[in-house]
Amino acid sequence: AQRVTQPEKLLSVFKGAPVELKCNYSYSGSPELFWYVQYSRQRLQLLLRHISRESIKGFTADLNKGETSFHLKKPFAQEEDSAMYYCALRGGDQAGTALIFGKGTTLSVSS
Amino acid sequence: SAVISQKPSRDICQRGTSLTIQCQVDSQVTMMFWYRQQPGQSLTLIATANQGSEATYESGFVIDKFPISRPNLTFSTLTVSNMSPEDSSIYLCSVGDYYNEQFFGPGTRLTVL
Numbered sequence: 001a002q003r004v005t006q007p008e009k010l011l012s013v014f015k016g017a018p019v020e021l022k023c024n025y026s027y028s029g030s031p032e033l034f035w036y037v038q039y040s041r042q043r044l045q046l047l048l049r050h051i052s053r054e055s056i057k058g059f060t061a062d063l064n065k066g067e068t069s070f071h072l073k074k075p076f077a078q079e080e081d082s083a084m085y086y087c088a089l090r091g092g093d094q095a096g097t098a099l100i101f102g103k104g105t106t107l108s109v110s111s
Numbered sequence: 112s113a114v115i116s117q118k119p120s121r122d123i124c125q126r127g128t129s130l131t132i133q134c135q136v137d138s139q140v141t142m143m144f145w146y147r148q149q150p151g152q153s154l155t156l157i158a159t160a161n162q163g164s165e166a167t168y169e170s171g172f173v174i175d176k177f178p179i180s181r182p183n184l185t186f187s188t189l190t191v192s193n194m195s196p197e198d199s200s201i202y203l204c205s206v207g208d209y210y211n212e213q214f215f216g217p218g219t220r221l222t223v224l
Contacts, residue, residue: 034212044154044203044215086153098144098205099213103153 002027004089004102012108013077021072021105023061023087033063033070034088034099044086047072057081077109113138113206115216123222124194131190132219134204139184144213145177146203154203160187194223 003026013019025031035047048056050063050070061072070087084106088099114137124130134143145157157177160166166179181187191198199222207213 043217046212046214049212098142098146098156098159098207100156101154 002089002091002100004087004100006085006087006102006105008105009103010106010108012110015079015109015111016076019072019074019077019081019107019109021085021087021107023070023072023102025068025070025087025089027068027089027091029091031063032090033061034090035059035061035070035072036086036088036101038084038086040083047085077107079109079111082107082109113140113214115204115206115214117202117204117216117219119219120217121220121222123224125224126195128194129190129192130194130221131188132202132204132221134187134189134216136185136206140206141184142207143181143187144205144207145179145187145189146205148201148203148218150200157189157202191221194221196223199223 005024007022033050036044037047038044048054048061059072059074061070063070084104086104087102090097090099116135118133122130141161143160146154147157148154156169157172158166158168158179160179160181162181162184176192178190201218201220203218204216205213
């Protein structure tokens, strides 16, 4: 079965500290992984996807198939990074199907 | 990218009534999805609504409770029927290209008394 696990419900860090939001997945085939972010009072939006291998707003995420993980990292957190972050999965052979989401992690960055 | 609007943005309804949520997209899209986000929970897929075919419902969701229409490539509706307080949730419309990301609407916050 397809499943996305985000073990931390809340992550609190100080401004300038490194951030790592954990995401583990369960999928037997080749997955597509995404990170979505929801800022306060805004809609859910894509932050990054593993196939594009981009760095968005200083965030990066590497797909580790051996550990079935797709952790989101940023070396220096900013207060504006405070938001809800969702990891999502779609089977690589399931183009056209909906994403499966983890339960989300709230990131709180304080000064 | 696609710009999605939903109506209503929020509503408070009485038990036993029904509410229809509209989703409008600014471009033609093949795939449209409806999600539910209950308080403190993640997004749960209700159904996939592709134009020209019947909606496909996920386990735990049935057409009688959540009828969906998809009359064209830019519009869909989700009805929450015979509501109970357990249906209080945020309902999200989402669209996606075949190989690309999904875009989300702003959501409809439903409270059932």
